[in-house]
Amino acid sequence: MTVNMGPQHPSTHGVLRLVLELDGEVIQSVTPTIGYLHTGIEKTAEQKKWQQVIPLVERMDYLGPQSNSLAYALSVEKLLGLDMPRRVKDIRVLLAELQRIASHLIWLGTHAMEIGAVSMLFYAIRERELLLNINELIAGFRFFPSYIRIGGLREDLPRGFHEAVNAFLERFPAKIDEFEGLLSKNDIFRRRTLGVGIITKEDAAAWGLVGPICRASGWDYDVRKYFPYSGYETYDFDVPTQTDGDVYARYRVRIAELRQSVRICTQAIARITPSGVWACDDPRIVPPPKDKVYTEMEALIQHFLIYSQGFTVPAGDVYVPVEGPRGEHGCYVVSDGTNRPWRVKMRPPSFMAIQALPSIVQGGLIADVVAVIGSNDVVMGDCDR
């Protein structure tokens, strides 16, 4: 029998369509169809100036927007040869880790809800609300802050930022215990996840599933440890790994990552001073402060130049990976030496995860498909771009 699952199905995380060939409840083959959310962001980015691309790329992976903009900003900064001040790096790390927690909370809530633990979603969304409030604090926008810019940050941290982050970090570890108390030893949850959707260590590498999926299969690969960026080498944290490679192992890895993210955030917030430098001191890239624009002619000219014709980036191409919530988010940027990018390409971890889906679920039960999609943590905006 052929069953069409999606594109409008509550557990396909957006608009993923799967054509399932079934024999009873056993899956014979799966054919994923994607592209329903393709918005041509990469083509649009070629028409924009360098700094105008930041809000665009944030809309790709809408649950982890700042890992997209961080990858993009780091790659353009690498072409420009810029190095960020220590405080900017620390703030970026803090934001990236808060982002990871927010994304993992949505993953945890929806994944558990899809396999039966509906109330899990309410617990997870409640904590995520606090992180969205922090986003609102820094940028006035809850989902896509566009706070990370080429050459630094949009502006200095707002008043009340440290209090909000510290309050969250104090409250959250107990909540992780609560999540684990609800799920880790829950008999129904374990039966739906243990031994289901196994990805072997070799398969994880062959299918390019670098990220939490490969760490649940026995690799310890993490961009933050292997190719540190934005000062991650100065933080003390572990990379959680599991060896079973099933849905439950991926759950264990992501829960452990929540704890590690809290650890990194605690170190980062202690380093960040409430006010200080928030961008590098390159006047070609970073607009001058507003009070100087109003009083000094040169600053006004510089401000006008940056916002009308933009800045140019040396010709060349560069690929910078960051460890996003779903795995390796990389940004391949090509410049032809003008004020607009020649090509912007994001490496989408969800795209790879859906590609590998048929090989994971074949021979399993139809109910396992939902568990596997959830545990691979796919975001269709990231997949289709």
Add this chain to the structure above:
Amino acid sequence: MDASAIIDTLTPLVTGATYEVGKSVDFATIYVPADLLIETSLALRDTPSLAFNVLVEVTAADYLPREPRFEVVYHLLSIANRARLRVKVRVASGAAAEGIVPTVHTVWPAAGWPEREVYDMFGIVFGGHPDLRRILMPEDWEGHPARKDYPVQIRKAAQTYEPLEISEDEFKANIERDRVRRVQH
């Protein structure tokens, strides 16, 4: 490991190898001729000193009006050696549709979909690919949107699809087929 060291390692392993070092600001870049791509990929994956076991992504860039116009870009990762490598293949504008670039999905299965995306977006055909269909755009789409000569804004009449039509005979045949299966179970 820099690009020239990688080329020195590869040259004895691949017969007739002619590689070029690419300019780069982040990690090693080498240019590989399209006809040597498969052998080179196998050598890159299986030689212990290289061990590029993960294909991170496949993409392309269109350098219109320069010739050769396209560059197919492979980003490789070696977890064991903590190394990255960018492999580039030049494709002339006339050769894009001829399938001169072989697919590397036999070496790294991860290449299947990214190559489909490159075909969809740039119209570069990968020789030997088992399932080279459009992936992000609809199957009846005309043109390849990421090419530089593809217009950014186009006006197209909205497409409508006729409702699914099925004849009386087909309907009955479906019912029959379904019934036979139910008996079998």
